[in-house]
Amino acid sequence: DARVTQTPRDKVTEMGQEVTMRCQPILGHNTVFWYRQTMMQGLELLAYFRNRAPLDDSGMPKDRFSAEMPDATLATLKIQPSEPRDSAVYFCASGLSGEQFFGPGTRLTVL
Amino acid sequence: AQSVSQHNHHVILSEAASLELGCNYSYGGTVNLFWYVQYPGQHLQLLLKYFSGDPLVKGIKGFEAEFIKSKFSFNLRKPSVQWSDTAEYFCAVSNSGGYQKVTFGIGTKLQVIP
Numbered sequence: 001d002a003r004v005t006q007t008p009r010d011k012v013t014e015m016g017q018e019v020t021m022r023c024q025p026i027l028g029h030n031t032v033f034w035y036r037q038t039m040m041q042g043l044e045l046l047a048y049f050r051n052r053a054p055l056d057d058s059g060m061p062k063d064r065f066s067a068e069m070p071d072a073t074l075a076t077l078k079i080q081p082s083e084p085r086d087s088a089v090y091f092c093a094s095g096l097s098g099e100q101f102f103g104p105g106t107r108l109t110v111l
Numbered sequence: 112a113q114s115v116s117q118h119n120h121h122v123i124l125s126e127a128a129s130l131e132l133g134c135n136y137s138y139g140g141t142v143n144l145f146w147y148v149q150y151p152g153q154h155l156q157l158l159l160k161y162f163s164g165d166p167l168v169k170g171i172k173g174f175e176a177e178f179i180k181s182k183f184s185f186n187l188r189k190p191s192v193q194w195s196d197t198a199e200y201f202c203a204v205s206n207s208g209g210y211q212k213v214t215f216g217i218g219t220k221l222q223v224i225p
Binding site: 033042043045048055056091093095097098099100101102103104105 | 143145147153154155156157160162201205207212213214215217218
């Protein structure tokens with residue numbers, strides 16, 4: 001049963017620290033998405049990759065966030081430095097032909 | 112740019128009541144349409160999808176949705192809800208060629224009372 005995996009599942013950190021979230025997409029999927037979900041803003045698209053190339057990161061605060069796909073089995077989302085307003089659940093999804101499969105999410109708390 | 116509008120943000124129903132959640136989208140081209148469900152504390156899962164063909168789409172757990180092109184709508188329905196349907200429901204749209212960026216609606220929280 002293929003699924004998207006994300007690590008860590010929970011992360012508590014202090015303001016100013018670097019946070020790295022990892023995602024392993026489903027093998028064979030050519031698109032990877034990073035989303036942030038909060039009560040106030042709902043589900044926001046942060047970044048989108050197709051065939052490992054970044055196609056859209058307009059939803060991401062560029063000064064502190066960065067997203068990469070070093071290879072087809074790994075996508076990373078990094079926040080440096082982290083701030084309390086970054087507290088949210090971060091979902092990775094991989095897809096094919098428009099349909100997306102979501103990972104379990106990383107719950108980030110920045111104190 | 113494409114957008115998705117979900118009309119009801121919070122719906123409360125009794126078990127066995129019928130459900131209809133509204134979804135309208137705006138996009139000038141050919142679209143793919145989706146409904147996702149997020150149970151409390153879990154990630155989003157696909158309920159059903161429309162790519163082409165029969166505009167009445169049946170999904171898992173007794174859900175269905177109807178694509179009405181003239182109304183730019185893709186409403187979700189279930190004839191009789193259960194307590195286990197308590198969740199948040201997201202409508203989503205993607206353009207069917209090229210970029211395939213998916214845009215999500217803000218979500219509708221459904222609470223089913225036993």
